[in-house]
Amino acid sequence: MRTAILGLLVVAIVFTIYTNVTKDKNAVLRAGDDAPDFTLIDMNGEKHQLSDYKGQGVFLNFWGTWCKPCEREFPIIDEQYKNYKDQGLEILAVNVGESNLKVQSYIDRKGLTFPVLIDNNKSVINAFHINPLPTTILINSEGKIEKIITGEMSEESIKQYMEQILPI
Secondary structure, three states: OHHHHHHHHHHHHHHHHHHHHHHHHHOOOOOOOEOOOOEEEEOOOOEEEHHHHOOOEEEEEEEOOOOHHHHHHHHHHHHHHHHHHHHOEEEEEEEOOOOHHHHHHHHHHHOOOOOEEEOOOOHHHHHOOOOOOOEEEEEOOOOEEEEEEEOOOOHHHHHHHHHHOOOO
């Protein structure tokens, strides 16, 4: 009987330690949280580190070439980017790990002007707990998450979201 109780205590202690060690990996992000920092390379070979954009609003969009809502949003996002980029707004469009050739072909077809990055090992997608696509994370000038939007956005909502994260 003592052995069984001791065994249960050991299992409970191991479980508690494991849960505490891995809780950051499993924590769901919410508005007000610090955005996890990351570094990815865009399709032009330029490095983008999220923390380098402190002082600016970041419209962080996760997408795939096969995603129909993403395809409908991109012309609107690109148009609004042209309106707000000189006011302290940056767009980072993170592709879900498709091939460079497929992504570049998509960019060329759509005529996109904002930075497009590829998350080949899905580390950024996992850090932000992205599911489903499209998902957009609004990050304010202090590096905090303002809002998480899943699903397709309208032209009006895209404009409002970008205005929401413009630095003052």
